[in-house]
Structure formats: structure tokens, C-alpha cells
Amino acid sequence: MSTFMPKPAEIVRKWYVIDAAGKPLGRVASEAAVLLRGKHKPIFTPNVDCGDFVIIINTDKAVLTGNKIDQKLYQHFTGYIGNLKEVKYSSLMKTRSDFAMQLAVKGMVPDTTLGRKQLTRCRIYKGEQHKHAAQQPQAWEM
Numbered sequence: 786m787s788t789f790m791p792k793p794a795e796i797v798r799k800w801y802v803i804d805a806a807g808k809p810l811g812r813v814a815s816e817a818a819v820l821l822r823g824k825h826k827p828i829f830t831p832n833v834d835c836g837d838f839v840i841i842i843n844t845d846k847a848v849l850t851g852n853k854i855d856q857k858l859y860q861h862f863t864g865y866i867g868n869l870k871e872v873k874y875s876s877l878m879k880t881r882s883d884f885a886m887q888l889a890v891k892g893m894v895p896d897t898t899l900g901r902k903q904l905t906r907c908r909i910y911k912g913e914q915h916k917h918a919a920q921q922p923q924a925w926e927m
Contacts, residue, residue: 802924813886857873
């Protein structure tokens, strides 16, 4: 049996909107990763970029379950000796909730050139408004 390889003309990209209001951050991120990779399509092939565009809105209203809001930390290294910075997710969700969502989605796509290409199709906004109305995005229900 031969492996199915979609031709470039068969790959049709759609735009989807995911509303994160009141939903757990990780579940929204995993749904976005599935859409970005194209795993919801019957023509999915792991080594071909066949995913769709994803717009995530209302990230400031997304929730973290359990004690993650107080215990989870975002750590990054600045490049200088001894400069490991730590930020609690409670302050990260108040100030940069779109960045927290971006980190979650980034952790769920492959760590390859294909995954980096797929991440360029993810648009994340804190509020209700987005500037992609001309693409006529469809609402994605979880």
C-alpha cells in the first residue's frame, strides 16, 4: 500500500476563530495546534504542511485550572550570567495573556521547521476584536 501524499492544489486553507473566554488555556492551545497541523483533515500527512489559519480571541478571559495560576512559572534566560528570570502565571495572565497562549501553542506543535512554519498561521488577541474579518473566519467549537 502506498503512502498518500496530498498535492499542493489539494491543500485548501481555511480560517478559524477560537474563543478562549472561560475555557482552560491548555485545551484551547491543543485545539489550535490540531488545526494548525491539519490533523482534523482527511488528507493529513505528518511531513506536509496542510494546516489551517487559527485566530484565538479573548485570551485575557482564559482560565488555568487547579493551582497552576499560583504555582506555574514562566522561566527564561536573558543570556547574561545568573540571569534566569521567573514570572508567575498569575501576573503573566494579567499582563501578557496572549504571550502565555502563544507559549502553550508553541509547545504543542513539532519542534521542526514545519512546526515553526505552522506557528506563523496562528494569530492571538487579548480582546474580542481581530483584524481578519476579510478572511471570513468560521467559529470553531470545542
